[in-house]
Amino acid sequence: MAFGGSSIYKGSDLIHDYSCSKCDDNDFNTEAQHFCPECEHYLCDKCVRIHGEYFKKHAVYGRGDIKKWAGFSMDRCDQHGNKLEVHCDDHKNCVAILCSSIRHLPELARGFLKTAEFKQLPTAMDKMLSRLNELKNGKMEDQASLKVSYKNILVEIKALRKKLNQILDKLEQKTVEQLDSMMKDLEKTLKDDIKTCAHMNELLKTMMDKCRQIIGKKQGDQLLRRAQDMSNKTDGSPESSA
Incomplete structure (x- = not known):
């Protein structure tokens, strides 16, 4: 959080959450409102206009995209982006200026180059680099x-x-063969x-x-008998009266 406005103060002690990189190079203390990830520069409103004239294709993030602003930098606070000048043992950041445990970095660094810790630093970094290479090689193998x-x-x-296609082909072939056999049997039966x-039908017609x-023959015989009976009655024969 800024402790003052975004005006330019030469040699000012104001501490901003992000300070303009270009203004800082000229000993001006200006709050940054923009960040260019390609240049890795924090920019105020004035400097961002100049930057845009020279680098039109660079994507610049404003305060609305502050989560996209730069992270790691050796000489800047990884939380706020300010140039590291003091160290707080309690808060471990660059803006805790009200704490009693603040110490300036040049003071802390005095004599550090002669310490055993610093002398062991290259070896430790080599081990870390070797380990990183092992991890990288392991990931590449993975x-x-x-x-594969x-x-x-x-x-x-x-x-x-x-294999499934072969099984389905055989099943289809066998099923079709069975269906063909059933079809032939049914057709023969029909x-x-x-x-x-x-x-x-022919037998029934004949019958x-x-x-x-x-x-027809029985009806003809009956008609013949009736005619004979009538003839006998007309002749008056005894048989007819009988």
């Missing part, structure tokens, strides 16, 4: 292994698909039934014709 696993799984999927029905002939 990446290569992942690609991916290819192997694809091969297994395609092999399984081929043809036999149709033939039987036709034969029975009906014979029945008609028999009925």
